[in-house]
Amino acid sequence: xxxxxxxxxxxxxxxxxxxxxxxxxxxxxxxxxxxxxxxxxxxxxxxxxxxxxxxxxxxxxxxxxxxxxxxxxxxxxxxxxxxxxxxxxxxxxxxxxxxxxxxxxxxxxxxxxxxxxxxxxxxxxxxxxxxxxxxxxxxxxxxxxxxxxxxxxxxxxxxxxxxxxxxxxxxxxxxxxxxxxxxxxxxxxxxxxxxxxxxxxxxxxxxxxxxxxxxxxxxxxxxxxxxxxxxxxxxxxxxxxxxxxxxxxxxxxxxxxxxxxxxxxxxxxxxxxxxxxxxxxxxxxxxxxxxxxxxxxxxxxxxxxxxxxxxxxxxxxxxxxxxxxxxxxxxxxxxxxxxxxxxxxxxxxxxxxxxxxxxxxxxxxxxxxxxxxxxxxxxxxxxxxxxxxxxxxxxxxxxxxxxxxxxxxxxxxxxxxxxxxxxxxxxxxxxxxxxxxxxxxxxxxxxxxxxxxxxxxxxxxxxxxxxx
Numbered sequence: 001x002x003x004x005x006x007x008x009x010x011x012x013x014x015x016x017x018x019x020x021x022x023x024x025x026x027x028x029x030x031x032x033x034x035x036x037x038x039x040x041x042x043x044x045x046x047x048x049x050x051x052x053x054x055x056x057x058x059x060x061x062x063x064x065x066x067x068x069x070x071x072x073x074x075x076x077x078x079x080x081x082x083x084x085x086x087x088x089x090x091x092x093x094x095x096x097x098x099x100x101x102x103x104x105x106x107x108x109x110x111x112x113x114x115x116x117x118x119x120x121x122x123x124x125x126x127x128x129x130x131x132x133x134x135x136x137x138x139x140x141x142x143x144x145x146x147x148x149x150x151x152x153x154x155x156x157x158x159x160x161x162x163x164x165x166x167x168x169x170x171x172x173x174x175x176x177x178x179x180x181x182x183x184x185x186x187x188x189x190x191x192x193x194x195x196x197x198x199x200x201x202x203x204x205x206x207x208x209x210x211x212x213x214x215x216x217x218x219x220x221x222x223x224x225x226x227x228x229x230x231x232x233x234x235x236x237x238x239x240x241x242x243x244x245x246x247x248x249x250x251x252x253x254x255x256x257x258x259x260x261x262x263x264x265x266x267x268x269x270x271x272x273x274x275x276x277x278x279x280x281x282x283x284x285x286x287x288x289x290x291x292x293x294x295x296x297x298x299x300x301x302x303x304x305x306x307x308x309x310x311x312x313x314x315x316x317x318x319x320x321x322x323x324x325x326x327x328x329x330x331x332x333x334x335x336x337x338x339x340x341x342x343x344x345x346x347x348x349x350x351x352x353x354x355x356x357x358x359x360x361x362x363x364x365x366x367x368x369x370x371x372x373x374x375x376x377x378x379x380x381x382x383x384x385x386x387x388x389x390x391x392x393x394x395x396x397x398x399x400x401x402x403x404x405x406x407x408x409x410x411x412x413x414x415x416x417x418x419x420x421x422x423x424x425x426x427x428x429x430x431x432x433x434x435x436x437x438x439x440x441x442x443x444x445x446x447x448x449x450x451x452x453x454x455x456x457x458x459x460x461x462x463x464x465x466x467x468x
Contacts, residue, residue: 056153058160061146076171077147081113081124082106083174089113109145117163120155124148181205181267184275186282186291199294205274207264213376214258214265215369215400220360224262225269227358228335232270235333248336250351252343253362256401259339262362263302266335273299279306297332306338307345364397373400377407378416385420392427396434402426 062074091108107113107126115122128145151159182202211221231247238245249266251259267274275295282288295301338356340346351359365373367390374380406423409415 054153055150056156056159058149059146060149061144063144073168074145074147075175076168077124078106078171079175079178080167080171081126081147082178083170084113084115117166118158120151120158120163122149122151122155122159122163125150181271182273183207184273184295186275186278188281199291200275205267207268209261209264210268211265213372214261215365215372215403216258216362217366217368224360228266228269231335232333245333246336247358248338248354248356250343250356250359251337251339251362252359253341254364254399255341256399257362257364258400259362260304262360263300263337263339266337267300270298270300270335272335275299275301277301277303279303295332295334297334299332300335300337302337302339304339305341306350307340307342365393365400365403367393369400370403373403373407374420377404377409378419380416383416383420385417385424388424389420389427392424392431396427396430398427398430 060071060074060077062070064071089107089111091111093106093108107124109126109128112123112125115124125148126145127148128143149159181204183205184200184202186200187198211225214221216224235245251262253259263274266272273296277291279288282291292301336356338351343351343359350356370389370393371381371386374383374386403423406426407419409419
């Protein structure tokens with residue numbers, strides 16, 4: 001058996017004794033030395049070590065300041081490393097990508113990977129800091145994650161310039177390719193300080209609606225699509241005229257006319273996230289402003305049924321308008337959409353041009369809209385019963401939702417013709433109800449007129465006047 005030289009044994013013994021002595025002294029210092037003095041000692045020890053070290057370190061934190069929105073730089077680095085670390089990292093974490101059947105891999109916490117750029121080697125580490133500061137005693141400690149980049153000081157200019165630009169640019173491109181659009185809903189303000197509770201919670205947005213499947217007149221559909229596309233391509237125009245890159249839409253019409261479907265079609269056309277803003281969960285103007293600031297660019301902020309979400313008169317209306325105006329400072333690309341069933345109830349100041357730039361009425365279903373739905377539900381482009389339906393739809397008001405319900409097969413035995421007859425029956429019943437309501441209204445009017453005249457009209461008299 002080969003013996004270890006005594007000099008080497010003595011060296012290891014001396015080193016072990018030195019380390020043990022240092023650990024003992026450090027433990028004594030931490031226990032008995034005042035905090036301020038320890039911080040002073042740690043600060044200058046770190047400064048001395050940094051002075052002699054040839055390496056530079058850059059930290060990129062997930063959150064900056066008191067913002068609850070993730071840093072764009074952190075998100076870009078995360079995406080970049082997810083694509084470049086999956087082949088070398090030993091510990092990875094997996095998340096669902098844009099295609100729900102595929103997983104996107106990224107570095108796990110405390111994992112270290114190496115990257116090269118123009119002959120320079122750099123090291124990335126995913127880490128976190130656990131803060132002992134707690135907003136309330138019963139909440140767990142908060143975690144603050146960050147990436148740390150380390151490189152030799154001889155590459156300082158190249159790494160801080162060209163390399164980081166390369167990382168951010170490629171990371172954003174990767175993020176777009178892997179991006180899942182999301183549907184966000186706002187959490188009540190009192191929950192924001194809690195552990196891992198953000199202002200917005202989200203699920204994957206998977207609504208299938210498109211303008212091609214909407215029961216709209218072709219001219220109106222074309223007009224809306226052109227308006228949306230023009231807006232999405234007008235970044236330079238908005239910058240030139242000095243306005244925030246946003247546009248407001250007011251969607252109004254009776255229930256069942258497709259307002260929610262229109263929003264989904266907008267999101268799918270532009271590939272935008274959707275933020276469903278529930279105003280009843282917002283305490284005041286400060287909370288509303290914070291919510292708007294924490295939304296992403298390329299998004300649709302939706303306030304549905306704005307006429308009944310809140311009492312938007314007086315001070316509350318003024319606060320909401322001011323928060324929207326303050327949000328313009330963010331210069332984000334976004335749409336703001338209000339919906340209402342009763343546009344006449346809204347204050348004109350709330351829906352004026354400049355807040356709600358485009359007003360879109362979604363009304364009852366016409367024959368062109370019916371043909372779109374017949375194609376969607378029954379795969380029909382023409383049928384002998386279409387003429388009868390066309391005639392009835394000119395006399396009767398029916399919503400696209402009611403048309404769709406009647407065209408939907410209710411059993412495997414329901415064929416296209418049976419579904420069309422179901423719609424015809426619904427239209428005929430609606431026509432009879434409308435006629436009965438019209439007769440009742442006429443009779444009521446005759447009675448009121450006779451009473452205003454001071455006389456009493458017989459049943460025959462009322463019948464004669466009603467026939468007139």
